[in-house]
Amino acid sequence: SQQGEEDPQALSIQEGENATMNCSYKTSINNLQWYRQNSGRGLVHLILIRSNEREKHSGRLRVTLDTSKKSSSLLITASRAADTASYFCATSWGDDKIIFGKGTRLHILP
Amino acid sequence: SAVISQKPSRDICQRGTSLTIQCQVDSQVTMMFWYRQQPGQSLTLIATANQGSEATYESGFVIDKFPISRPNLTFSTLTVSNLSPEDSSIYLCSVGGIQGNSPLHFGNGTRLTVT
Numbered sequence: 001s002q003q004g005e006e007d008p009q010a011l012s013i014q015e016g017e018n019a020t021m022n023c024s025y026k027t028s029i030n031n032l033q034w035y036r037q038n039s040g041r042g043l044v045h046l047i048l049i050r051s052n053e054r055e056k057h058s059g060r061l062r063v064t065l066d067t068s069k070k071s072s073s074l075l076i077t078a079s080r081a082a083d084t085a086s087y088f089c090a091t092s093w094g095d096d097k098i099i100f101g102k103g104t105r106l107h108i109l110p
Numbered sequence: 111s112a113v114i115s116q117k118p119s120r121d122i123c124q125r126g127t128s129l130t131i132q133c134q135v136d137s138q139v140t141m142m143f144w145y146r147q148q149p150g151q152s153l154t155l156i157a158t159a160n161q162g163s164e165a166t167y168e169s170g171f172v173i174d175k176f177p178i179s180r181p182n183l184t185f186s187t188l189t190v191s192n193l194s195p196e197d198s199s200i201y202l203c204s205v206g207g208i209q210g211n212s213p214l215h216f217g218n219g220t221r222l223t224v225t
Contacts, residue, residue: 031211042114042202042216043153050211088152090214097168098143098207098214100153 005101006089012107019076021104023089024069030092032065034074035100037086046074046087076106084108112137112205116217123193123224130189131220133203138183143207143214144176147200156201159186193224 006023013019023032031050035043049056049065049072056063062075076083088103113136123129133142141160145153156176157165165178179187190197200221204214 033213035214042116042218043204043214045213045215048211048213092207092211097155097158099155100145102152 006087006104008104009102010105010107012109013079014109015079015081017079019079019083019106019108021074021087021106023072023074023101025072025089025091025101026070028093029067032063032072033090033092033098034061034063034072035088035090037088037103039085043088079106079108081108081110111213112139112215114203114205114215114217116203116220118220119218120221121223123222125193125195125224127193128189128191129193129220129222130187131201131203133186133188133217135184135205139205140183141205141207142180142186143204144178144186144188145202145204147202147219149198153202156188159188190222193222195224198222198224 031048033048034046037043047058047063049063060077065072084107086103086105089101090098092098115134117132141158143158144156146156147153155168156171157167159165159178159180161180161183175191177189200219202216202219204216206212207214
């Protein structure tokens, strides 16, 4: 299966700290994306990194991609209570299907 | 980005009945995707709904259980038939992701509980 595997499955940190989530996948990809889901609602796209890119930033988000290790990381700096959510990586390859990983549940403690 | 309206937002259904979920997009899109998210789990792609042709189902999902309509470029329905408690999930429609090189945009999902 191409499905990505995130780790950790769950993460609790203090507000203001940085949160790092990792994603590993199994085959070559076109790109890798990260999404956020708040409490059972629809997913919101955060960032897309192409297979020929190594790092990308968007506000407090930093994504890295290591295609040799088939892994990606999402760093959220200076975390806020509103960052509490589930985060999913998603990969695409070859066709139009986008396959999601199992997700990391992030809880920001006040 | 596309705005997606999904209805109903939630429903409680008796086993053996069916539920039809509607997905309306504010712009014309070629492909629409239906996902299922079981409690505490990730998203699993059910099928890709193409306008003018039959939906393409992923392994483990069949048309008899999850019939899909796609009458035009802005609308699709997913029916979950012959409901059982195992069908209790969030069902999400999404658009975008053309050739996997653009983001998916999601509706807010339909939370289905089967009793």
